Structures are given as C-alpha cells and as structure tokens.
Amino acid sequence: MKIVTPLTSVECFEPLVEAGADEFFCGVIPFEWLKEYSVIMPINRREYLLTHTNMCCMSSMKIISRMAEKYKIPVKITLNAHYYMGNQYDILLEYIKKLMDIGYDNFIVGDLALINYVRQKGIKCKIHISGEVGVVNSMAMKFINQFDISRYVFPRKITLDDMKSCITNNQMKGMEYEAFILNSFCPFSGEFCNSIHCDDIGPTCKIPFRVSREKQTVNRFQDIDSLFTMMTRAEEKARLYNNRVHTSNPNSYKFAESGCGICRVKDLVDIGVTHLKVVGRGFLLENLINDVQNMKEIINMAIETEDSDRFCKEVKDKFLDGLCPNLCYYPSKLTR
Amino acid sequence: MDTLLPTMAIGYINSLDLRILNINSDILSIQSAEAISDEFEMILYLFNFSKHDYEKFDLSKCKIIQTVKKEFFYVYTVKLHYDDDKTSNKYFDTVNCIMEILDAKAKGNIFERIKSLNLNESEFEFYPYEKNMIYSKSFYTQEKMWFESISKNYHDEVFAQLMSKIELAYYVNDPILYKQFSNNGIKESIDKNLNEYNIRKKGIFSKVFTRIYVGNEYCPNLIPTYDTLEKILVHATAENIDVSIVFPYLIERYIEKNYEILNELNKRCFDKCEKLEVVVNDWGMLSLITEKFSNLTPVLGRLLNKRKKDPRTQWWWGYEKYQKLMMENNLNSEEFVKFLSTHGIERFEFESFGEDIKIPNGHHSLNFPFYQINTSSFCPIYAKCKNYSSFKQELADGCPQYCSEFCFQYPEHLNMVGRGNSLIGFDNSIFLQPDKLREYIKNGIDRLVFSQR
Numbered sequence: 001m002k003i004v005t006p007l008t009s010v011e012c013f014e015p016l017v018e019a020g021a022d023e024f025f026c027g028v029i030p031f032e033w034l035k036e037y038s039v040i041m042p043i044n045r046r047e048y049l050l051t052h053t054n055m056c057c058m059s060s061m062k063i064i065s066r067m068a069e070k071y072k073i074p075v076k077i078t079l080n081a082h083y084y085m086g087n088q089y090d091i092l093l094e095y096i097k098k099l100m101d102i103g104y105d106n107f108i109v110g111d112l113a114l115i116n117y118v119r120q121k122g123i124k125c126k127i128h129i130s131g132e133v134g135v136v137n138s139m140a141m142k143f144i145n146q147f148d149i150s151r152y153v154f155p156r157k158i159t160l161d162d163m164k165s166c167i168t169n170n171q172m173k174g175m176e177y178e179a180f181i182l183n184s185f186c187p188f189s190g191e192f193c194n195s196i197h198c199d200d201i202g203p204t205c206k207i208p209f210r211v212s213r214e215k216q217t218v219n220r221f222q223d224i225d226s227l228f229t230m231m232t233r234a235e236e237k238a239r240l241y242n243n244r245v246h247t248s249n250p251n252s253y254k255f256a257e258s259g260c261g262i263c264r265v266k267d268l269v270d271i272g273v274t275h276l277k278v279v280g281r282g283f284l285l286e287n288l289i290n291d292v293q294n295m296k297e298i299i300n301m302a303i304e305t306e307d308s309d310r311f312c313k314e315v316k317d318k319f320l321d322g323l324c325p326n327l328c329y330y331p332s333k334l335t336r
Numbered sequence: 337m338d339t340l341l342p343t344m345a346i347g348y349i350n351s352l353d354l355r356i357l358n359i360n361s362d363i364l365s366i367q368s369a370e371a372i373s374d375e376f377e378m379i380l381y382l383f384n385f386s387k388h389d390y391e392k393f394d395l396s397k398c399k400i401i402q403t404v405k406k407e408f409f410y411v412y413t414v415k416l417h418y419d420d421d422k423t424s425n426k427y428f429d430t431v432n433c434i435m436e437i438l439d440a441k442a443k444g445n446i447f448e449r450i451k452s453l454n455l456n457e458s459e460f461e462f463y464p465y466e467k468n469m470i471y472s473k474s475f476y477t478q479e480k481m482w483f484e485s486i487s488k489n490y491h492d493e494v495f496a497q498l499m500s501k502i503e504l505a506y507y508v509n510d511p512i513l514y515k516q517f518s519n520n521g522i523k524e525s526i527d528k529n530l531n532e533y534n535i536r537k538k539g540i541f542s543k544v545f546t547r548i549y550v551g552n553e554y555c556p557n558l559i560p561t562y563d564t565l566e567k568i569l570v571h572a573t574a575e576n577i578d579v580s581i582v583f584p585y586l587i588e589r590y591i592e593k594n595y596e597i598l599n600e601l602n603k604r605c606f607d608k609c610e611k612l613e614v615v616v617n618d619w620g621m622l623s624l625i626t627e628k629f630s631n632l633t634p635v636l637g638r639l640l641n642k643r644k645k646d647p648r649t650q651w652w653w654g655y656e657k658y659q660k661l662m663m664e665n666n667l668n669s670e671e672f673v674k675f676l677s678t679h680g681i682e683r684f685e686f687e688s689f690g691e692d693i694k695i696p697n698g699h700h701s702l703n704f705p706f707y708q709i710n711t712s713s714f715c716p717i718y719a720k721c722k723n724y725s726s727f728k729q730e731l732a733d734g735c736p737q738y739c740s741e742f743c744f745q746y747p748e749h750l751n752m753v754g755r756g757n758s759l760i761g762f763d764n765s766i767f768l769q770p771d772k773l774r775e776y777i778k779n780g781i782d783r784l785v786f787s788q789r
Contacts, residue, residue, distance in 0.1 A: 010409065
C-alpha cells in the first residue's frame with residue numbers, strides 16, 4: 001500500500017520522501033495560463049492565486065523531475081478541473097507534451113473531454129481518473145476503461161462495500177485503485193461541486209445555514225423538529241459573535257482532525273486498494289511530514305494485524321487518543 | 337526573507353522560465369534548473385493587484401552577485417538594472433504593493449488591505465459578509481417571495497410569442513409529486529401547483545405543458561419505483577404528454593435496482609413501438625443504456641454538464657475581468673460533443689443560473705428556475721436529522737426522507753436552499769428578461785423544463 005502525498009514546491013520533495021511518501025501529486029499552472037485565464041478558469045482544483053498550492057514554471061518541474069529520478073518516486077500532475085473551454089484542449093495537449101518531454105507521464109484527470117482528446121491525438125501517457133469524475137460504480141469503470149486508464153481514484157464518499165464491489169467487478173488486470181485517507185473532508189461531493197473556491201470567498205459548504213421546515217402540514221419527525229428549534233437559537237447567538245465565513249485558524253493542526261479514514265486502512269488493503277491519498281496541497285510542510293509519518297506507521301500496523309476490529313481499536317488508541325474526529329471518510333464497516 | 341508566492345513573480349531568460357524566490361528592493365533571488373551566464377537580459381512579470389494582471393518589465397544587464405549550486409538546481413542572487421527612471425519607479429511601486437499585500441496576508445487581513453489601498457480600478461465590491469446574518473422568517477416565506485417575483489412580472493405577449501417556438505416541460509421530482517401525478521393525472525396536477533403560486537397561464541406558462549420529466553437528478557433515494565412510473569406513464573399517454581425519465585448518479589449497490597427499472601421501461605417502449613428519453617447523470621448509467629436498452633434515448637443530465645454556478649460570483653475578485661470565459665465548458669469542445677454523439681447523446685440539459693452560457697450546436701433543454709450548486713452522495717440533511725450534525729455523514733440506506741419536511745435555509749441575499757442532498761440556487765432571470773430567453777432560443781434551446789421544487 002503506497003502513500004500518495006501532495007507536493008507544492010521543490011523544497012518539500014526531500015523532507016516528504018524522508019517522511020515516507022511513496023508517490024507525489026502536484027499541480028502546475030504555466031505562466032501563459034495564469035496570464036490568459038488566471039485561476040478564474042482553473043487548470044486544476046486548487047483555484048488560488050494567494051495561497052501556495054501550485055508550481056508556476058517548467059523550471060521547477062525540471063528540478064522535481066531530477067529529484068524523482070534520483071529517489072525513484074513517481075510524480076503525477078493534476079489536471080483535475082471538471083471541464084475546460086473548447087479552445088483550451090489544444091493548449092493542455094501542448095502542456096502535457098512539454099511535461100512528458102521532461103519526464104512526467106502520469107496525469108490525474110477530472111474531465112472526460114480531456115481524456116478523450118488526449119487519446120484521440122495519440123498521446124500514450126498514463127491517466128489516473130480523478131475523484132472529481134465521481135466513479136462510484138463498476139459500470140462507469142467499464143465505460144471509462146475504453147481510454148486505457150491505469151488507476152481509479154475513488155471519490156471521498158463511497159462505502160467500503162461499494163468500493164470492494166467496484167474493484168471485484170471491474171476485472172481489469174493491473175489496475176490500480178486509490179482512496180482518500182486523510183484531511184479536508186467536505187460536506188459535499190467534489191465531483192458535483194460547482195461552487196467557487198477562491199482566495200477571498202469561502203466555498204458554499206462554509207456558508208452559515210439553519211434548519212427550516214418545508215411548507216408541509218405533516219410533522220412526522222416532531223422530536224427532531226423541537227431539537228432543531230433549540231439548536232437554531234443557540235447557533236444564531238454564536239453567529240452574532242463571529243459572522244465571517246472563515247473561522248478556522250489555518251495555523252492550528254491536529255492529526256486527522258479535518259478528515260479521517262485511518263481505522264479503515266486494513267479494510268482498504270484487504271479489498272484491493274493500492275494507494276492512499278493524503279490531501280494537503282497548500283498545507284504547512286511540517287504538518288504534512290507528520291501526516292505521512294503517521295500513515296507509514298498505520299500501514300505497517302495494518303499489514304501486521306490480522307483482525308480488522310483490533311486494528312481499528314489500536315489505531316484509534318494510538319493516533320486519536322481513542323476519540324474519533326467528527327469528519328469520518330468511512331463511517332460504515334466493511335461487510336466481511 | 338520568506339519565499340515569494342510563485343504566482344506573484346515569474347522571470348524569463350529567453351524561453352527559460354525561472355522561479356523568483358524573493359524580492360528585496362532591486363535584488364532578486366532566483367531558482368533555476370539550468371546554469372545562467374552572468375550579465376543577462378530578463379523579462380520579469382510581477383502581479384499588479386489593481387489590474388488583476390501582470391506587469392511586464394524588460395530588464396537588461398542583470399548581474400549575478402552570488403551563485404549557490406545545489407544538487408538539483410541553482411540559486412542566484414541577482415541585481416537588476418533599469419533602463420530608465422520610469423521603469424524603475426513602476427517596478428518599485430509594483431514590488432512594494434506585492435510586499436504590502438503579502439504582509440497583510442500573513443496577518444490575516446489581506447482583502448481589507450486591498451480595499452484600504454483603494455487599488456481597484458473598477459467598481460468591484462467585496463463580499464458583504466454582514467448579509468450572511470440576514471435570513472427570511474422561514475424558508476416558506478423565502479420561497480413565497482421567489483415565486484411572487486415571478487407572478488408580478490408577466491410579459492404575457494412577449495412570452496406568448498417566444499414560447500410558440502419551444503416546448504415546455506414540468507419536472508415531477510419528488511415522492512409528493514409522484515403521488516399527486518399518479519393519482520390525479522398530469523394536467524390537473526400542473527394546474528393546481530401553478531395556481532398555488534398564482535402563475536398559471538401567466539408569462540411563460542401561457543404555453544401548454546406538453547412534456548413531463550419524472551425522477552430526480554440528485555438523489556438515488558428519491559427516484560420513483562417502476563409501479564409509480566407506470567401509473568404516471570399511463571396518465572401521460574392518455575393526456576398526450578411526452579415523458580422524459582430522470583436518474584441521478586448511480587451507486588454500485590443500486591445497479592440492479594436501476595437495471596430493473598430500465599428493463600421495464602425498455603420493454604414498455606418495445607411493446608408500444610416508441611422511444612423514451614432518459615436523462616443520465618452518471619457514465620455508468622449511460623453505459624447500461626447504450627449496452628442493453630436500445631429503446632431508451634440518453635440525454636446528458638445536469639450533474640454531467642458541469643460549470644461554475646455560485647450566487648456569489650459577482651463578488652469574486654477578478655471575476656469581472658474573466659467573466660466571458662465562464663460562458664463555456666467542455667460541451668463547447670467539438671470532439672467531446674462528437675464522442676457523446678457516438679454514445680447516443682444529442683441533447684444536453686442546461687440551467688438558467690443568472691450568467692450567460694454559450695450553447696453548443698444542436699437542440700437542448702434549459703432548466704429553470706432552480707439550478708444545482710452542490711450535491712453530496714452522503715446526504716447532509718440525513719446526517720443532520722439522524723446524527724444532529726451535517727458533517728457526521730453516512731450513506732442513507734433506508735432513508736425516511738427527512739427532506740420532505742426539513743431543508744437548510746441560507747442567507748436571504750443568496751437565493752439558495754439546501755434541499756435533500758443538494759444546494760440549489762433560485763434564478764428568476766428567465767421570467768424577468770424575455771431577451772435572455774430569446775437569445776437562448778436563437779442559440780438552440782428548444783425546450784424549457786420548469787421545476788417548482
């Protein structure tokens with residue numbers, strides 16, 4: 001089981017390899033793209049100008065390519081925007097060719113139109129299907145297999161049973177499967193998210209809301225209704241003291257607090273997932289190092305422990321003080 | 337010195353691009369993959385906050401004052417040279433602004449700083465966070481207000497003329513509507529529902545509905561059983577109403593259930609020698625239909641027709657400059673449209689969401705007045721009702737349909753609602769701007785799909 005780790009700068013490469021990263025993913029926004037389209041028409045799903053989440057020059061990519069060569073650590077490029085404009089596919093094709101020329105042949109893609117275009121033009125790069133495509137069933141895999149895919153990244157919200165069934169039913173020899181394991185849990189599904197994610201306004205999932213009733217005379221859930229009335233009053237009082245969308249302190253860090261699936265690593269190994277994704281482009285390096293080191297240890301524990309329930313308890317005790325964070329990737333156990 | 341954001345400054349020596357690590361007055365620190373010879377010409381691009389664009393500086397006679405050779409790259413400390421005072425002044429102004437803004441970023445008040453520096457050349461307005469505290473008395477009050485804005489703006493004659501050219505469909509998209517339509521028939525149900533908001537036969541609705549969409553694009557727990565579908569189809573046939581069936585994304589464990597519904601629909605079509613449209617929102621669903629069910633015609637659904645749809649785009653820094661780019665998505669790629677056509681898809685479902693769209697060639701549908709902003713496969717309302725936290729999510733197996741009674745109400749100024757597993761926006765521009773509808777029709781929209789919920 002390999003750990004797929006975010007990379008945002010040349011300086012992060014060696015420390016993260018030392019921590020245990022087995023593979024990197026990174027985004028690059030060439031200057032020509034920045035000038036013409038900025039991050040308003042983004043090249044990947046890190047749509048920020050004022051946060052360090054992407055590389056911006058081929059020089060950096062050449063340097064990273066040398067590092068990848070030395071350490072034998074593959075680096076894949078994220079082109080996982082949901083869509084591009086009609087005239088951008090030629091531009092993207094040129095970027096892909098340039099990146100292939102300097103040693104990159106793995107691309108994580110979120111737009112079927114781009115995959116179709118690349119294959120039509122005879123480009124033989126490896127393609128990973130991003131979680132942003134939202135492949136949650138084996139029929140979709142059978143459809144997309146026509147594009148000669150080497151890996152599926154499951155989106156965040158899929159049960160272990162459904163993941164297992166997809167892997168079993170896909171029946172493609174040598175196929176790799178990647179699953180989210182740490183950080184940045186989202187209340188919505190990335191593949192269906194049409195919200196803006198930008199420097200100045202938080203995403204729609206962070207807009208404050210309150211529970212209200214639809215216009216109905218029936219009240220089948222009276223207990224829940226009463227509780228919501230009390231909760232709404234309490235939440236409104238709390239909001240009076242802080243009416244900003246961004247409330248979290250970006251400098252605070254607690255392992256797995258923003259999204260966690262660590263107790264299911266053994267299940268993921270058993271069902272055939274080959275790679276685990278740590279989310280974190282733009283995160284502080286020291287936090288990512290800690291994340292990768294912990295994940296390395298957790299994977300070793302998963303390999304050494306026979307019993308899934310015992311593994312689950314041991315991991316929670318060791319890394320979470322026995323208390324799960326609320327943002328759980330895989331709340332349902334694998335049916336064994 | 338802290339490292340500069342890579343988006344703020346990029347250098348070029350001929351075609352070789354360089355990462356600018358730091359700027360300190362007229363001394364730059366540069367990271368390069370290749371060796372650079374001393375005294376060189378460089379083009380430097382620096383981000384200009386007031387223009388939301390890059391300033392270009394042609395710098396000749398740049399001098400290397402220190403070289404550090406690392407294992408994989410070089411770091412050069414370079415002194416810049418300016419050909420004239422004008423260039424020099426502009427350079428320092430731009431650099432000072434970048435440094436000031438990044439300093440503000442470190443302190444957590446970057447956009448207040450941009451605002452206070454009065455940098456914006458345009459009339460750009462920052463997001464009014466104070467309006468996030470203002471809610472309607474209830475969601476019911478807000479919804480009433482939305483539909484009142486429609487009922488007060490008739491444009492009867494203009495719409496009568498426009499609607500003669502296109503088809504009007506009614507979206508039957510939840511269990512309450514399924515029950516109503518299967519018990520009472522199509523026309524009677526539509527009339528009753530439109531009369532509730534006093535919009536029957538007004539404006540766009542002066543046109544008779546000739547089609548219904550039945551199903552739900554967002555939630556697998558809200559699609560009708562085949563028995564319910566059959567009852568609605570019987571009414572539709574009797575009343576001479578066309579039908580499109582709608583499916584959401586396809587979860588692995590529901591493949592068999594959906595297969596059975598599609599199989600029955602396909603058999604029905606075969607028996608009646610007719611075809612039926614099926615709106616697909618999943619590549620797996622498309623694969624099922626094209627492989628097995630030749631009497632079903634796939635239509636590209638809204639979850640597969642992706643674009644930025646957010647009621648806050650008017651406050652998005654930089655948006656005004658690049659707004660026209662947002663008109664397109666991958667359906668404006670000829671190759672992709674051809675690919676879809678080879679899999680039987682000719683019609684695409686679009687939405688009215690307040691911004692202009694470049695409609696590709698062909699005949700397509702426009703959904704209004706509700707548009708999808710976000711959707712979750714693990715329902716937030718289910719999580720809130722079951723676990724008292726919209727973040728404590730799980731797959732809603734055996735869902736009691738809390739969404740029939742509860743919704744998430746959002747700040748009034750955003751005109752959006754959390755309904756079921758989705759965030760839905762409300763846009764009334766089609767009702768208020770007949771010119772907009774005229775433009776859509778001119779560009780290929782031949783069907784309007786109205787959803788009342």
